Amino acid sequence: KNGKVFGIYENTKPVLFLSDPDLIRDVLVKDFHVFHNRRDFRTGADPLVDNMVHLTRDDQWKRIRTAMSPTFATGKLKKMLPQIVDCRNTLHQNLDQMLTKLSNNTEMDVKRVIGAYAMEVIIRVNFGVKVSALSDDTNPILMNVRKIFHRNMPLKLWVLHIAPKLGKYLKIEIFDTNVTKFFKDFTLNIIEKRNNESNGVKRVDFLQLMLDSMDREDRVDSEERDDKSGDQINSEKYREIPVLKGLDKRLTSDEIIAQCILFFMAGYETTTSTLCLCLHNIAKHPAVQQRLYTEVLEFYRQNSQNDQDYDSLNTLKYLDAVIQETQRLYPAAIFVERVPNQDYQLRGTGITIEKDRLVHVPIYAIHRDPDNFPNPDEFDPDRFLAPNVKHHPYAYLPFGAGPRNCVGMRLALMEIKLALVSLVHQYKFKASNVCYD
Incomplete structure (x- = not known):
């Protein structure tokens, strides 16, 4: 309606909306040195929120991202795979137990079970701790994780979004202080316990890998390089910042704990929703489900019923x-935002984006633009199969793009694939006419 480039006012502040794929590449990738910051939500009241990598800015962001990135490299994820497989097996056990309690033709909402799977994966991969998210209501980790998503959070985020100066003046805290204290004590206790261990056990979880990355010199080992085989997210669009020589990668305890909590915030609802929506889509499109089942059946036949290999997936x-x-x-994420650190000439438009003005990339609208995807409201997986792939690389942004993309995208995809391939193999899904809460 308004074209590929247009502006609005957010209260009194101008915001530039950008949906031209070539210009999006300029902002998110080519000229990242100008657009490396996001909107500033920091209030100074909550050190955990202020130190989360997606909210940090400038050199602090570079330092934290440099410490985090190696933990999500392909080699590290391959080592985490057995832990996720164990959580996936629990998912099947939970589904089987729930199905045995149902009478014939009785429907069940799978979101609760899928959500438990996502939660168990996050806690396992985050801290190396095994929990039963579906049945253990008294586990203090689960109790405090659920408090992260309290009812007042959307209201507080809305205030910070609409009136950031008011948020800073009121020193709004996103998290309950008891939750903050629990995770701080819990994480520090794990670190102290591991420092005192003398059994030589090499742990592979997010916390340990972050600690390890801080202890090394400016080098990248073979497990931290992303191989190119079968990995669709190795490209300019998702390229990481280079390892910065001379950069002190040591993180404070608040920075480490902040990333652990961010892991819950960024990885729980997103993965749960995406996996549930995949099941919803194939349930609504039986031909797609059958075609996927055929591919999965052949996959298991060729791999001797084994789905526990990263490259095979x-x-x-x-x-x-x-x-x-x-x-x-x-x-x-239905949009991403960037803020320039200097005045910027938007190529070919005659528009100057002033320093600190917000640039808004509306991902949802771009994904539903018929110029990018014909019949955009139709579910058609074939559009992502060769030789049908015709869309501009920057017209498809499920994980953002550029060095500030989603750092956990490989983990999220592995988690989704591992669950989906086995669910389609063992179960048939049908759409319900009931809307579950």
């Missing part, structure tokens, strides 16, 4: 297409 092209089309229709 990446060979499932139709599975990838189903996930990609789901993320196109229902992106977990």
Whole structure:
């Protein structure tokens, strides 16, 4: 309606909306040195929120991102795979137990079970701790994780979004102080316990890998390089910042704990929703479900019923297409924002974006633009299969783009694929006419 480039006022502040893929590349990738910051939500009241990598700015962001990035490299994820497989097996056990309690033709809402799977993966991969998210209501970790998503959070975020100066003046705290204290004590206790261990056990979890990355010199080992085989997210669009020589990668305790909590915030609802929406889409499109089942059946036959290999999972092209089309229709992040650190001439438009003015990239609208995807409201995984892929690389942004993309995208995709491939193999899904809360 308003074109690919237009402006609005957010209260009294001008905001530039940008949906031209070439210009999006300029802002998110090519001229990242100008646009490396996001909107500033920091209030100074909550050190955990202020130190989360997606909110930090300038050199602090570079330092934290440099410490975090190696923990999500392909080599590290391959080592985490057995832990996620164990959580996936629990998912099947939970589903089987719930199904045995149902009478014939009785429906069940799978979101609760899928949510438990996502929660168990996050806690396991985050801290190396195994929990039963579906049945253990007294576990203090689960109790405090659930408090992260309290009812007042959306209101507080809205205030920070609409009136950031008011948020800073009121020193709004996003999290309950008891939750903050629990995770701080819990994380510090784990670190102290591991420092005192003398059994030589090499742990592979987010916390340990972050600690390890801080202890090394400015080098990248083989497990921290992202191999190119079968990995669709190795490209300019998702390139990391280079390891910065001379940069002190040591993180404070608040910075470490902040990333652990961010892991819950960024990885729980997004993964749960995407996986549930994949199941919803194939349930609404039986032909797609049958085609996916055929691919999965052949996959298990060729791999001797084994789905626990990272590289093998990446060979499932139709599975990838189903996930990609789901993320196109229902992106977990419906927009991204950037703020320039200097005045910037937007190529070919005659527009000057002033320093500190907000640039808004409306991902949801871009994904539903018929110029990018014909019949955009239709669920059609074939549009992501060769030779049908015709969209501009920057017209599809489920994880953002550039060095400030989603740092956990490989983990999220592995978690979704591992669950989806086995669910389609063992169960048939049908759409319900009932809307569950």
